[in-house]
Amino acid sequence: MPRASSEGRAPAATAGPALDQLRVLLPLPLAEALDYRVPDGMTPPAAGSFVRVPLGGRTLVGVVWDGEGPQHPRGFAPDRLRPIGEALPLPPLPSALRRFVERVAAYTMAPQGAVLRMVMSVEEALQPPRPRRLCALSAAGRSALSASTDAPPLTPARRRVLETLRDRPLPVTETARLAACSAATVRELLARGLIEERLVTPEPAAPSEPGWRPPDASLSAEQRAAA
Secondary structure (H helix, E strand, C coil), rough: CCCCCCCCCCCCCCCCCCEEEEEECCCCCCCCCCECCCCCCCCCCCCCEEEEEECCCCCEEEEEECCCCCCCCCCHHHCCCCCCCCCCCCCCHHHHHHHHHHHHHHHHHHEEECCCCCCCHCCCHHHHCCCCCEECCCHHHHHHHHCCCCCCCCCCCHHHHHHHHHCCCCCHHHHHHHHHCCHHHHHHHHHHHHHEEECCCCCCCCCCCCCCCCCCCCCHHHHHHHC
């Protein structure tokens, strides 16, 4: 029986257009980073960026990883990758620190994810700062402070609270300390509407470069001669 010619066979399926994908190392005892897809409309995060990604039924924070990764076999469908949730507004993990994670993992024969967990063990540092509750002088409080209304006169403690908040908002405890009164007095003015509560998101602190070089020590003439 004659052999079937290969010309009559259907052409092999070719992979479609490559989707934007990247590798994310998670702080878990995993030997390598996992592949994720960049959703449409999202700018691909740079290497070292902290991203929130799904894993099973939970969501974790990982680091976009560069370097050599595993090669997927033919027929792997990149569109089956799960998408990245979001990129966190944080400074990226420096390249030197990422290479250090790899070297420590190789030297100690530990999973890279386990080493990364030691690097980013304080999860609260990766979360946006919580808003602070501050007390601010309201319009009614300014009117009461200037005695432009027919309201009963203020007690000395209440007046000190309003004067303390005249220029800037402050927390309840700080307001009570500066006004030399109790926190109950501040909360009473809140209930009366003479001061109002505001939620203020603090600005993240700028990362500071550590000073590795100690200041030059001043030597005496004898010390300089001996040196």
